[in-house]
Amino acid sequence: MPRPAPKPKLDAQWLRSRIKLKHLHSEKLLTASHPGAVAQLHAVGIPPGNLRDHATRLLTAGATAGVLLLTPGQPLPASASLPPSSQTLFVSPLDLHQSLAESLKSALPSEVIPLTPSQESQISAILHSHFGLHAGADLEGNRLNRSYGLIGAEQHLPRYPGDTASAHEDFIQAGITPGRGAWGYFAPSLAELTPQLIRTEKYYVAVQTLYLPDWTTRLSYLRDWYKYRKVVMVNPENGKTIIAAIADSGPSAWTGKHFGGSPEVMAYLERQDGSQKGPVILFFVDDPDNQVPLGPLEYNLEKGLPLS
Amino acid sequence: MSKIFYDHLVIREDITAVLDSYDLDPVEREELVGLIDSHLHHHILNIILNHLPKSHHADFISRVIAAPHDTQILEFVRSKVSVDIEEEIKSHAAKIKTDLLSEIHKSRRK
Numbered sequence: 116m117p118r119p120a121p122k123p124k125l126d127a128q129w130l131r132s133r134i135k136l137k138h139l140h141s142e143k144l145l146t147a148s149h150p151g152a153v154a155q156l157h158a159v160g161i162p163p164g165n166l167r168d169h170a171t172r173l174l175t176a177g178a179t180a181g182v183l184l185l186t187p188g189q190p191l192p193a194s195a196s197l198p199p200s201s202q203t204l205f206v207s208p209l210d211l212h213q214s215l216a217e218s219l220k221s222a223l224p225s226e227v228i229p230l231t232p233s234q235e236s237q238i239s240a241i242l243h244s245h246f247g248l249h250a251g252a253d254l255e256g257n258r259l260n261r262s263y264g265l266i267g268a269e270q271h272l273p274r275y276p277g278d279t280a281s282a283h284e285d286f287i288q289a290g291i292t293p294g295r296g297a298w299g300y301f302a303p304s305l306a307e308l309t310p311q312l313i314r315t316e317k318y319y320v321a322v323q324t325l326y327l328p329d330w331t332t333r334l335s336y337l338r339d340w341y342k343y344r345k346v347v348m349v350n351p352e353n354g355k356t357i358i359a360a361i362a363d364s365g366p367s368a369w370t371g372k373h374f375g376g377s378p379e380v381m382a383y384l385e386r387q388d389g390s391q392k393g394p395v396i397l398f399f400v401d402d403p404d405n406q407v408p409l410g411p412l413e414y415n416l417e418k419g420l421p422l423s
Numbered sequence: 424m425s426k427i428f429y430d431h432l433v434i435r436e437d438i439t440a441v442l443d444s445y446d447l448d449p450v451e452r453e454e455l456v457g458l459i460d461s462h463l464h465h466h467i468l469n470i471i472l473n474h475l476p477k478s479h480h481a482d483f484i485s486r487v488i489a490a491p492h493d494t495q496i497l498e499f500v501r502s503k504v505s506v507d508i509e510e511e512i513k514s515h516a517a518k519i520k521t522d523l524l525s526e527i528h529k530s531r532r533k
Contacts, residue, residue, distance in 0.1 A: 121446065122444060122445055122446035123444075123445055123446065123531055123532070124445065124446045124531075124532040125442075125445045125446070125447055125527070125530050125531060125532065126530045126531075126532055127447060127448065127451040127455070127530070129530050130455065130526060130527060130530035131451070131454065131455060131458070133526045133529075133530070134455060134458045134459060134462065134523065134526060135458060137462055137522075137523075137526075138458050138461055138462040138465070141462050141465035141466050141469070142461075142465050144465070144469060145465045145466075145468055145469045145472075148469055148472070148473065149468075149469065149472040149480065151477075151480060151481075152468070152472055152480045152481075152483075152484050155480075155481060155484045155485075155488075156484060156487075156488065159488055161488065163464055163465055163468055164460075164461030164462070164464050164465055165461065165464075166427055166464045166468075166487070166491050167425055167427060167460055167464070167491075169488075169491060170425035170426065170427060170491040170492055171425040173425075173490070173491070173492075174425050174492075310473075
């Protein structure tokens with residue numbers, strides 16, 4: 116009897132990393148879109164991704180008894196449906212950020228000046244080791260005038276004609292810019308404003324594209340290349356890191372600042388402005404498949420672990 | 424394996440069957456299936472909540488907590504939304520499955 120042909124092999128580790136990244140992304144999307152519903156599930160000890168585990172537990176314990184026990188204030192013991200090796204070990208984001216801030220101390224100059232290629236490479240490596248993130252000061256031959264500079268607070272951007280500050284989810288007091296961002300409205304109308312575009316405005320940054328030496332000669336190409344380009348921004352003093360999208364041009368050189376951040380970006384980085392100017396690192400994120408979600412970065416994208 | 428109220432619309436077996444066509448360590452397989460399942464839960468919940476008016480979110484989640492297998496949950500959702508929610512779930516699940524199958528294909532060792 117002939118032996119069956121051997122099955123082809125998979126690079127399971129690579130596949131696991133890819134699916135884990137998608138899993139983290141979908142979890143973040145659900146939490147960002149429906150925080151109340153997710154909180155309701157968490158309140159009874161059920162992470163949304165663990166529904167089947169919960170269903171199994173109910174079956175095992177007896178559905179009726181299980182339902183009666185499942186009331187807020189009597190949380191189920193948290194247990195994941197995923198095998199232990201795929202769960203995120205609990206090391207707090209604070210630990211991750213402190214480790215990053217410590218690592219950056221030796222890589223950054225004592226003053227906020229342009230970085231050398233060697234310093235930029237070192238910082239890229241530090242970001243990858245902490246977050247599994249591929250980011251650099253250069254991407255596809257493009258680079259800004261600064262990869263390390265001072266940031267100031269910006270207002271909300273109008274997302275569609277008629278948008279107001281009060282229509283934004285948070286930081287209403289920050290106000291809204293009187294004009295559109297450098298790339299126009301995010302959507303032609305409120306009805307066409309998608310959750311992704313809402314997040315793009317929420318986590319936007321302004322960069323000085325207007326001072327790029329080839330901005331006017333290559334305007335058509337560069338305008339498209341920079342529109343909503345994903346960047347990683349780090350406050351080196353506390354290690355807080357956020358993935359943001361370029362959605363405006365500025366600030367003007369006379370301000371002495373090099374970047375601007377949305378109210379949400381500035382609040383997360385704890386880089387509050389006023390007359391203050393705080394240093395940040397800003398690198399392009401190499402994310403051709405659009406897998407890295409916008410917003411605070413508090414885990415390792417490749418491993419799902421805060422620290423490798 | 425316990426059931427979730429939308430399992431018949433998602434058909435995870437389309438993915439597990441492909442995984443099983445490869446020489447995969449059982450532990451690694453279990454881990455991948457768990458991740459895929461969890462990923463699908465996130466997406467399907469998101470789709471339902473996107474369509475369901477916010478005023479019904481708490482009721483919906485309470486029903487899911489109480490009896491995640493109960494297909495009456497779909498009846499409840501159907502009565503509150505203006506779209507064909509089953510078709511929405513099927514269509515979205517198909518896209519996710521296509522994406523996951525593509526990843527599996529790309530991970531094949533040359």
